[in-house]
Amino acid sequence: xxxxxxxxxxxxxxxxxxxxxxxxxxxxxxxxxxxxxxxxxxxxxxxxxxxxxxxxxxxxxxxxxxxxxxxxxxxxxxxxxxxxxxxxxxxxxxxxxxxxxxxxxxxxxxxxxxxxxxxxxxxxxxxxxxxxxxxxxxxxxxxxxxxxxxxxxxxxxxxxxxxxxxxxxxxxxxxxxxxxxxxxxxxxxxxxxxxxxxxxxxxxxxxxxxxxxxxxxxxxxxxxxxxxxxxxxxxxxxxxxxxxxxxxxxxxxxxxxxxxxxxxxxxxxxxxxxxxxxxxx
Ligand code: KIV
Numbered sequence: 001x002x003x004x005x006x007x008x009x010x011x012x013x014x015x016x017x018x019x020x021x022x023x024x025x026x027x028x029x030x031x032x033x034x035x036x037x038x039x040x041x042x043x044x045x046x047x048x049x050x051x052x053x054x055x056x057x058x059x060x061x062x063x064x065x066x067x068x069x070x071x072x073x074x075x076x077x078x079x080x081x082x083x084x085x086x087x088x089x090x091x092x093x094x095x096x097x098x099x100x101x102x103x104x105x106x107x108x109x110x111x112x113x114x115x116x117x118x119x120x121x122x123x124x125x126x127x128x129x130x131x132x133x134x135x136x137x138x139x140x141x142x143x144x145x146x147x148x149x150x151x152x153x154x155x156x157x158x159x160x161x162x163x164x165x166x167x168x169x170x171x172x173x174x175x176x177x178x179x180x181x182x183x184x185x186x187x188x189x190x191x192x193x194x195x196x197x198x199x200x201x202x203x204x205x206x207x208x209x210x211x212x213x214x215x216x217x218x219x220x221x222x223x224x225x226x227x228x229x230x231x232x233x234x235x236x237x238x239x240x241x242x243x244x245x246x247x248x249x250x251x252x253x254x255x256x257x258x259x260x261x262x263x264x265x266x267x268x269x270x271x272x273x274x275x276x277x278x279x280x281x
Contacts, residue, residue, distance in 0.1 A: 028074045054144050067108055119135070134179060137179070
């Protein structure tokens with residue numbers, strides 16, 4: 001199983017690594033079996049799974065449902081639960097209680113928190129009680145209204161210096177890694193070189209130690225013009241649409257179900273694998 005020590009080793013050995021978001025049992029199992037070392041149950045699920053325009057409405061209860069499903073699917077990956085908006089901002093006690101729920105109830109191995117400032121103290125407290133923390137700097141979606149939209153951060157020298165200072169403070173506080181999102185390559189490169197712990201980039205250029213993509217972007221389930229940093233590794237939206245058209249046509253013409261899909265009175269087709277008996281069938 002991948003641990004936070006392995007993630008540090010990746011950086012120490014100069015091995016770039018991948019992280020993907022996961023939100024449900026089956027996709028977690030597929031990604032885990034494919035060998036993806038880190039799965040993040042991101043609060044981006046609010047946008048890609050629940051259809052909200054931002055991550056702000058996502059609650060701890062939402063996160064726990066998905067985190068539990070992911071931990072039932074994954075065996076090898078390091079599982080990181082993303083602390084949603086207002087699960088850690090109000091007090092250190094909230095942060096500890098909610099991070100504890102991710103570990104105790106949902107089987108997560110670590111949590112991720114957005115921002116510097118007060119989050120540095122929270123990171124220290126969580127690290128002290130044995131909950132590994134992944135930081136998240138730059139474009140932090142939970143601060144969308146402060147940033148005036150989902151905008152690239154760190155473009156000015158002052159902003160870049162703030163990101164670097166926060167990154168160093170998070171490392172000092174005990175974070176085991178930091179996501180760097182939506183910032184110029186130059187800034188992410190400087191942060192990556194300044195830290196002992198690994199950085200994981202999204203829209204932060206090629207120099208970060210790891211790269212993360214949102215599952216729905218990665219498999220091409222999100223449609224329309226993708227942000228510049230997205231690379232689609234599959235075209236599932238088109239494939240699902242094509243399959244739906246084919247299914248409708250098969251039903252209309254009577255091609256589906258065929259004889260191979262029918263049960264007979266002298267015994268139903270035995271399932272080969274217990275997971276094939278689905279939906280109470
Ligand atoms: O919520 C999320 O999926 C994230 C990643 C984009 C890093 O925070």
